[in-house]
Amino acid sequence: MGAVRDEVARRLKRWRSTALPIAQAALAAGFSWLVATEVVGHPRPFFAPIAAVVCLGVSLGQRLRRVVELVVGVAVGVGVGDVLISLIGSGPWQIALVVALAMSAAVLLDGGAVIALQAGSSAVLVATLLPPSAGGGLDRMVDALVGGLVGLAVTALLPANPLTVAHRQAKVVLGELSTALRGVADAVAGRDAVRAAGVLARLRDSQDAVDEFRDALKTGGEIATIAPIRRRRRHELGRYGTAATPVDYALRNTRVLARRALAALRDDEPVPDVLPDVLRRYAEAVDVLRDELQRGDEPVRARAAVCAAAGSTTHVLGGEGFSTRVVLAQVRSVAVDLLQATGLSRAEAVESLPPLTRRN
Numbered sequence: 001m002g003a004v005r006d007e008v009a010r011r012l013k014r015w016r017s018t019a020l021p022i023a024q025a026a027l028a029a030g031f032s033w034l035v036a037t038e039v040v041g042h043p044r045p046f047f048a049p050i051a052a053v054v055c056l057g058v059s060l061g062q063r064l065r066r067v068v069e070l071v072v073g074v075a076v077g078v079g080v081g082d083v084l085i086s087l088i089g090s091g092p093w094q095i096a097l098v099v100a101l102a103m104s105a106a107v108l109l110d111g112g113a114v115i116a117l118q119a120g121s122s123a124v125l126v127a128t129l130l131p132p133s134a135g136g137g138l139d140r141m142v143d144a145l146v147g148g149l150v151g152l153a154v155t156a157l158l159p160a161n162p163l164t165v166a167h168r169q170a171k172v173v174l175g176e177l178s179t180a181l182r183g184v185a186d187a188v189a190g191r192d193a194v195r196a197a198g199v200l201a202r203l204r205d206s207q208d209a210v211d212e213f214r215d216a217l218k219t220g221g222e223i224a225t226i227a228p229i230r231r232r233r234r235h236e237l238g239r240y241g242t243a244a245t246p247v248d249y250a251l252r253n254t255r256v257l258a259r260r261a262l263a264a265l266r267d268d269e270p271v272p273d274v275l276p277d278v279l280r281r282y283a284e285a286v287d288v289l290r291d292e293l294q295r296g297d298e299p300v301r302a303r304a305a306v307c308a309a310a311g312s313t314t315h316v317l318g319g320e321g322f323s324t325r326v327v328l329a330q331v332r333s334v335a336v337d338l339l340q341a342t343g344l345s346r347a348e349a350v351e352s353l354p355p356l357t358r359r360n
Contacts, residue, residue, distance in 0.1 A: 021056065024154050028052035032150040036143050047074060047122075047140045051147025054118070056155065073115040074144040077102045077122025085127050098123045118144075152226060159227030162220030166240050167294055169213040173247055176206045178286040180254050181334075184261050185279035188271050196262040203255040210248045217241055236296045243293060243341040250337035257330035264323035271324055278331060281309035285338060299342040303352075306342070310335040310353045 029049035036045035051070045080102040088094050099120045106119035122140070183199035186192070217240055224234045264271055285305035292299040310332070332353070339349035 020158070020160050024151075024158055025053050025056045027158070028056055028147070028151045028154040031154070032147040035150060036146045040142060040146060042139055042143060045139075045143040045146070047143035048147040048150070051144040052151040052154075053147075055148045055151035069115045070118055070148050071141060071144050072109065073106055073118025074122045075141050076106045076109065076115070077119035078126055078140045080105060080119070081123040081126030090127050095124060095127045098127050155223070156227045159223050159230050162223040162230055162233050163236055165216040166213075166220045166237060169209070169216040170240055170243070170293060171290060172209045173206075173213045173251070174286050174290040176202070176209055177247065177251055177254060178283040178290075180206075180251070180258065181279045181283040181286065184254070184258050185276040185283070187265065188261055188279070189276040191265060193262055193265040196258060196265055200255065200258040200262055203251065203258055206251050206255075210244075210251065213247075214244055217244060239293055239296070239299070239343070242343055243289070243299075246337045246340035250334050250341065253330050253333045253337060257327055257334065260323040260326040260330065264327060267323060269324045271327070275327070275331070278309055282306065282331075282334060282338065285309060289338070289341060303339060303342040303344070306335055306338045307352055307354075 029052050032048040032052040033045065036042050036048040042048075051074070055070060081098050084098050084101065085094065088097075102119040102123035103116045106115040109115065180199055180203050183202075184196065187196035187199060217237065220233070220237050221241075224230045224237060261271075285302050288305050289299050289302035292302055335353055336346065336349045339352055340346060344352065
């Protein structure tokens with residue numbers, strides 16, 4: 001029973017995360033039908049709810065472009081379908097020909113996937129359920145436009161919190177970074193090449209989390225632009241936007257750091273004793289950055305933590321082995337990245353760090 005209860009709880013949690021987009025799509029579908037029938041006067045405007053659902057979808061993002069793609073796709077599909085079906089009739093080979101030509105025309109007009117798919121599905125509907133005599137292509141184009149505009153209106157009036165997904169994805173990305181820094185620190189401290197290899201393997205899979213973080217920021221920015229009641233969130237989203245690229249660079253530099261640390265351990269190069277402590281302090285600074293961004297605060301504590309940790313590396317850049325020297329140089333690069341993630345420019349970040357001196 002416990003396993004069943006846990007599975008039900010997991011599924012309910014997954015449903016709750018998509019409940020608002022589902023409600024938006026349902027309301028948009030019903031309201032677009034109402035507008036198309038009662039306001040526009042079309043008796044069976046099922047292109048309107050189809051357009052509304054496709055425009056919204058369960059996954060958010062790029063809705064303004066999607067409305068345009070829907071209208072263009074319907075126009076191409078209906079136009080090609082109306083002309084060809086009226087000339088060659090309806091049947092298996094006619095449907096195949098109409099779909100191929102409609103999708104080809106859509107791809108030539110624009111590379112968007114929605115345009116091609118909508119053109120193909122519209123051509124199928126014209127060739128099968130809705131022959132040319134059942135209604136004009138212009139009416140169907142209007143229905144698609146109504147559905148798309150109603151979808152945008154529902155998004156504006158019933159918006160999701162643009163920070164919800166941004167918080168979640170930022171937590172994942174910054175968690176990957178702090179975990180990697182601690183992992184390299186532990187590997188170096190324990191002279192454990194196997195652990196270093198594990199950290200490197202995990203870092204190589206971290207790009208998906210970065211991409212999802214960027215997508216979340218795009219979606220949040222779109223919601224904050226369309227929905228008036230969410231515009232006050234743009235400033236907090238801006239802080240995440242400022243941090244996104246430097247955090248990506250920090251992960252990439254940490255990947256190089258982990259690779260060279262692994263090489264140093266395998267080659268039995270001596271590594272400065274202070275290095276594990278510095279890396280752990282960077283990881284703590286990343287945790288502070290995550291918390292300050294989530295609270296919507298200016299990340300001044302994270303900035304101070306990075307500068308304090310970087311001060312420990314000013315006199316240890318004279319490593320004896322090639323890999324060790326690269327590791328220590330990457331430590332400096334990660335510090336610059338993290339300072340930029342707190343809002344500093346690259347020049348300000350470099351100036352904030354203590355000057356480098358070579359150990360005698």
